[in-house]
Amino acid sequence: MGNEGTSAEGSVRHTITARDVVVRFGSILALDNFSIEAPSGIVGLLGPNGAGKSTFIKTVLGLVGRDSGEVRISGMDPRTDVMAIRDRVGYMPEHDCLVDTMSGLEMVTYFGRLSGMSKEDSIPRSHEVLDFVGLGEERYRLTATYSTGMKQRVKLAQAIVHDPGILFLDEPTNGMDPLGREEMLELISRIAASNKSILVSSHILQDMERVCQHVIIINGGRAIAQGPMSVLLDQGRDRKRLKVRGEPKALMAFTEQLRKDQQVISVSEEFGQMTIVLVNEGASRPLLEMARRHGVQVRSYAPDKLTLEGAFIRSVTEGA
Numbered sequence: 001m002g003n004e005g006t007s008a009e010g011s012v013r014h015t016i017t018a019r020d021v022v023v024r025f026g027s028i029l030a031l032d033n034f035s036i037e038a039p040s041g042i043v044g045l046l047g048p049n050g051a052g053k054s055t056f057i058k059t060v061l062g063l064v065g066r067d068s069g070e071v072r073i074s075g076m077d078p079r080t081d082v083m084a085i086r087d088r089v090g091y092m093p094e095h096d097c098l099v100d101t102m103s104g105l106e107m108v109t110y111f112g113r114l115s116g117m118s119k120e121d122s123i124p125r126s127h128e129v130l131d132f133v134g135l136g137e138e139r140y141r142l143t144a145t146y147s148t149g150m151k152q153r154v155k156l157a158q159a160i161v162h163d164p165g166i167l168f169l170d171e172p173t174n175g176m177d178p179l180g181r182e183e184m185l186e187l188i189s190r191i192a193a194s195n196k197s198i199l200v201s202s203h204i205l206q207d208m209e210r211v212c213q214h215v216i217i218i219n220g221g222r223a224i225a226q227g228p229m230s231v232l233l234d235q236g237r238d239r240k241r242l243k244v245r246g247e248p249k250a251l252m253a254f255t256e257q258l259r260k261d262q263q264v265i266s267v268s269e270e271f272g273q274m275t276i277v278l279v280n281e282g283a284s285r286p287l288l289e290m291a292r293r294h295g296v297q298v299r300s301y302a303p304d305k306l307t308l309e310g311a312f313i314r315s316v317t318e319g320a
């Protein structure tokens with residue numbers, strides 16, 4: 001991968017790009033004009049069940065066909081560059097991809113062979129990656145006898161056996177106990193530290209907050225928020241939650257003026273009280289004076305600091 005993240009000029013180059021991707025399964029619109037630009041490093045694809053995370057990953061890998069739109073992985077098109085993608089990309093699927101009649105070692109060696117490795121290379125490399133993921137003597141047992149945590153580990157091992165530069169991990173911590181989850185996240189961080197790009201899907205916000213540098217929030221098949229994790233979390237610094245009361249006409253004129261002056265994120269009304277979430281980078285006084293001029297009574301005006309969870313819930317409910 002090496003130079004895929006940053007060009008000679010130092011600007012960020014994108015590892016995965018999608019533009020207006022549409023994927024339908026019959027009448028279900030799984031990806032709805034999905035557009036993203038994912039840089040190198042660890043990118044989180046965060047979204048609730050049914051959001052389209054797995055569909056997107058499979059589309060990028062060429063396992064699911066798109067109805068329209070463009071997809072590129074490091075410049076490669078999954079429709080045409082099938083072999084190059086097989087060599088350079090690793091995939092840990094969400095569901096079981098294991099063959100019950102094989103041991104963990106046989107399984108990983110087999111996937112190495114499928115990814116184009118010779119038998120001589122694949123066997124020692126499989127031992128190496130199984131050591132890395134923390135599978136010991138269990139590697140000689142049939143995968144049918146594995147616990148969920150062991151299955152996740154062997155699935156990670158098969159994804160990295162051919163030393164790909166780009167990895168897609170679909171819900172890698174699924175079904176793991178807290179200790180196993182910690183270890184899985186640690187493994188993901190260690191893989192990324194060796195200059196790999198990782199796209200990891202999850203609906204577990206804390207996991208994402210721990211390991212991702214960049215996050216894409218997906219809901220209803222659309223990318224509804226994306227950006228560096230730090231920026232997304234930091235947005236809260238200038239976000240304010242303003243609660244006001246007043247005559248409907250006054251409130252309307254006030255919110256209209258606000259929309260002209262500030263970035264208004266949402267407006268909601270309940271029991272005659274209006275809650276406005278807005279971005280105000282300046283001082284609070286002009287805004288409060290403007291409310292008074294409109295005859296609007298300010299009940300509260302406070303920071304609206306974001307956690308990733310907050311960003312997620314708001315993006316989903318505000319449908320940004």
Ligand SMILES: Nc1ncnc2c1ncn2[C@@H]1O[C@H](COP(=O)(O)OP(=O)(O)OP(=O)(O)O)[C@@H](O)[C@H]1O
Nearest residue numbers: 025028030047048049050051052053054055056203
């Ligand atoms: N093969 C398929 N046939 C029909 N519908 C499908 C198929 N695969 C996905 N879908 C539908 O597409 C939508 C997106 O599904 P997808 O599996 O991509 O979501 P997800 O974000 O991965 O969810 P989860 O967190 O549950 O894994 C859902 O409505 C799902 O029912």
Ligand SMILES: [Mg+2]
Nearest residue numbers: 053054055094
């Ligand atoms: Mg999924």
